[in-house]
Amino acid sequence: MIDFTASADIVAPQLLGMVLTHNGVSIRITEVEAYLGSGDEASHTFNGRTPRNAAMFGPPGRLYVYVSYGIHRNGNIVCAPEGTGEGCLLRAGEVIDGIDLAYQRRGDTEFHNLARGPGNVGKALGFSIEDNGTPVLLSDREREPEWVRGPRIGISKNQDAALRFWIPFDKTVSRRRGLPR
């Protein structure tokens, strides 16, 4: 079982390949990003505690959901001891259960696009603001999959930090503008 009181960049690779179940849909996690508490300018918690990011300072192993660009619901798993403010952003996954429900929420699309990209993960799993602080349902994985780490995506600060973790060559991992596979 994962020790969620560890730092986010320690927990992140352990999440890869695990099955997350929420609101009737299960995904196998294929891509995550770690956001640290201090010294990480890109983290929501960098400028201290606010009503929005309160859940990230709460007990680890819980959910932190926030609205991105006013449109998307992005989900994080809270890491590190309570009060630290670290988390792992769920960037992509492969839907393995509740597929009908996922299609219903996402509309007609390619199968591997169902939970490809952070906003789409939130949509497929039906994240909402009310889910803040709710426990995360994770299955144990049988063995650790192969994974790699690299720079994060879609942020404007501290891009050089290699805090993105993903399973290489997986169809469901978001391939952003001309970045390495």
Added chain:
DNA sequence: GCTGAGATATTCT
């Protein structure tokens, strides 16, 4: 495959 534009909650001044 790549580019450009749009959407609004939250925070900062």
Added chain:
DNA sequence: GAATATCTCAGCG
């Protein structure tokens, strides 16, 4: 009141 944000989609090649 203004700026920013852990993006996504349609439209084109």
